[in-house]
Amino acid sequence: MNLGRLFAIAFKETLQVWRDPRSLAIALLMPLMQMVLLGYGVSLDIRRVPLCVYDQEHSQTSRELVQRFVASDWFVIARNLNDERAVRDAMNRGTCIGAVTIPVNFSRVLASTGNAEVQTVFDATDANTTTIATGYAQGVIALATADFAARWAAAHGTRPPSVGSVDLQPRVLFNEGLDSRNFIIPGVVAVILGLIGAQLTSLTVAREWERGTMEQLISTPVTALEVMIGKLIPYFAIGLFDAAFCLAAAAFWFQVPFRGSLVTVLLTTGLFTVVVMGIGYLVSVRIRSQLGASQVALMLTMLPTSLLSGYTFPIDQMPAPIQAVTLIVYARYYVTILRAVFLKGSTVADLAVPILALVLYAAAIIWIAARAFRKRLD
Amino acid sequence: MTDPAGEVAVLARGLVRRFGPVSAVRGIDLAVRRGEIFGLVGPDGAGKTTIMRMLAGVLRPDAGEIHLEGVDVVADPERAKPLLSYMPQRFGLYEDLTVAENIFFYATLFAVPARVRRDRSQELLAAAGMLPFRRRLAGQLSGGMKQKLGLVCALIHTPRVLLLDEPTTGVDPVSRRDFWGILYGLREHGVTILLSTAYMDEAERCSRLALLHAGAIRHCDTPARLKQAMPGALLAVVTRDARRAHAAVEGAAGVLGLLLMGDRVNVRVDDAERRAPELRARLAGQGIADADITPIEPGIEDVFVALLGSGSPA
Structure with missing residues (x-):
């Protein structure tokens, strides 16, 4: 890997994102919009x-x-x-x-x-x-x-009838108000990051094919790995920025109690971002049109993340075969982690299993994505 | 095709490429000497772009071998890439980057030191007449400017071999002159240039030409010798109504080929001395009395039509 070429790709990609209104809108406006829509719109509580x-x-x-x-x-x-x-x-x-x-x-x-x-x-x-x-x-x-x-x-003056001879006094831990918002908002953050991360990177390689810049790019000494990492660097920065925004909104605006450590959140968020961006990149390499790539990325991220991650529908209530399917839905691990860090203050050690799952996922995706891109026209 | 002196910069042998059932390139042999400006000429669909892509190492041949400055391009395209610059037919630069940013990008990909990059881009942009446009987005340049920027980016790292696929298509004459000025300058540095073109005047500027038809090289020689190889001789028939003259001459005895050239008709005949009076008489018989018939030197376009158009073997 040549750092100069890596820098050239990252620099070029940054300029392109900066000058592309569509990418900028996805990067900056979508998290804001979705945080408001999903944060306020989704509630499992029943009132009035x-x-x-x-x-x-x-x-x-x-x-x-x-x-x-x-x-x-x-x-x-x-x-x-x-x-x-x-x-x-x-x-x-x-x-x-x-x-x-x-x-x-x-x-x-x-x-x-x-x-x-x-x-x-x-x-x-x-x-x-x-x-x-x-x-x-x-x-x-x-x-x-x-x-x-x-x-x-x-x-x-009579004896009261014996009603409620057993006095049950339940005690609720971690989400004392039984407020479903505390349960849902961390999931919303995961859904938004998953969606935006894959959307952004799904455009990056497809754009080169569509605009005809790929042919000249692959005639240079740049390597497939340099292309991948160079292209992902600016999007990773945007992803972390969006994550910081969403997490801050969760803690300060929606007042979800935050009991864990910032380091745990940043570490796991970084991992999750690598996974979703890797998936978006992989889609982009495979599908050579921007529209097609963006659609496929949406399908691959939106449906499993919103339905099977446990963000609204509890996984332990699903039929066993579906529960088995959720094991490959990377978002479920991040949803689990975020909820635990926010509400229970869980540490990296407590979350070893889901973190390990994310690490394996990230490694696998990056390994596959790095090999998917061939410097050839056919 | 053997080259004991190491003079050959680009060598291709038995190059074949199929796209599904279509054979785009059927067994091409090429040997381009160092410092040559070598032209691939042929109609659309002759296989020019496919050959260029294979030479550039971005498309794998189905059979055959390519050696570029001694590097086996088919076996190890990545080792050949630092040695070459390839300019695809379709504009391949980033339209949302400025002229200077595109140059910076390609210079960095080829690890050109900053000082060299500055000097060279200054020099090349000046030669291209593009110094005032450094900060302009590439997408906002005219067609000719875009092609010149493509050339500047391709030359920012001093390649050993320059591959240009129809580089001046849609380029105005002034830009074309700038373009060729830069190419001639390169020859002195021993850079080997391979270009494909559909322009005959451009083909004439090449040191050697390969005439391509249906994926095969039909003739390969210097422009001068190709002209000599043209069967027959050429007569220019100049009249007020060239179109009518074209119709009148068609099918006359000894006429091998016709090419309408605006104000005149180029008539290829088997024997100029004998046929000139015959043609004059035939034209007069059809009411064209003002016809001026003179023998002329063939241009490359006449050769091209004679050698490829009729399909006659040389």
Whole structure:
């Protein structure tokens, strides 16, 4: 490897990126846009679910129960209804995705048995939301009825009915607020870096073929390795800049708690950047048009990274064959690492396995990419 | 083709290249001496570009061997590359880089020291009449300027062999003169130049020519000897209406070939002395009385048409 020639390639490539509006936009505007879109757009939390109430009793207790729903912040009351048919209509029209029907004898049954039934109906079109919302609703009702029963018993001097004989007090570690944003944002950073890194480098060799500059380039003494490394240097710098931006946005703007060390993050981010840029370069060598290369790079990075990296869909919930497939999705290792470093403060030693996976991946990609480029027209 | 004195700079033997079912080059032999300006002439599709690419080591031949200054290009193209400069037919420089940046890039790839680079680029840009355009983006240069910049980049490292594929296509006459001025200057430094061209006046400037047709060399000699080798003699028929004269002469006895040249028709005949009066009479018979018929020296274009166009063996 000749350092002069390496420098010549890197210098030339830097000038070209600097003068190419398309590359600059991908490098500088895309991370900003995607950070905003994905950071704000993707949330697994359920808040302010619109609820309809059909209160048949209109007692002070039933009104207090409704109030408990509102106070939970998980629900808002979209409408108060007066008959059974209206409940169906409201759900059909999408006015609400859940309905609570409080029976006419709610207070009386509660007083006599210490327990009363409240009917809840949910629109299960979005099964995930419904499951969570149903859970929240059950929680609200259980707590409220227990309170009401205890109050009634106290007022009448009787023993409170034995509700909740086992007192479960769960303790949540690492993401104490159970805020899905803390879980998702580190994944968003990985998705953005994966996408942009491969996009940038996917253009670099294809551009030479498309513009007819390759023929003269390969007639010079420059080696394939010098071409690859020289071309990747400026993009690697851009990738690290984008990474720094995204990570800073995650920590300071989205306030994801950062408990790990900066060194761990930089080391693993550098590794991940090498992997995605190597993939983009490989695609660029194979496909000699910029548009084609950019499309293939998008397919190779976007789909596996967003679906199989565990960034939104937990890998341990996937069927076994799909779980096996995720082992080759390099982004899953980086998502795992970023989450652990951010939320748990994990160190390089803690993360030895995913880091090793990334190292192997980077070595393999670079090895293949370095051999893929031939200094020949055919 | 043996060269005990080591005089031959570029040697090709039995060069073959196929693209699928098409044979672009079918068994070419070349021996270009050091310091020669050697021209490959032929119609489009004759295989000029394919030969150039194989000589430059960017395309592998299917068969045959190439030696460039003693280096086996087929076996080890990378060892030949520091010795050569190749200028492809399509502009191969970076349009989003300036003139100076392109020169810097190629100089660095060939490890030219900074001082040499500065002196040489100054000298070459001056010869090309391009000194004021150093900071201009290559993409904003005219066609002729682009080709001259290509030549400057190709010469920034003093190659032993210069390969130019149709270097002056689309270049204005002034730029073409600059271009040739630089090429002649190189010959004195012992640089061997191989160029392909479709321009006959340019072919005439070469020290030797290979006339290429359908992937094979049909004739190879100096321009002067190629002219002598042309069968028959040449008569120029000058009239007011050359097109009509062309039609009138066609098919006449002893006429081997015709070439319409604007204001005249070049008629190749078997015997000039005998055919000139015959042609005059034939033209007068068809109402062309003002025809002026004189014997002329053939140009390379006449030779080209005579040797390749008719397909007659020399």
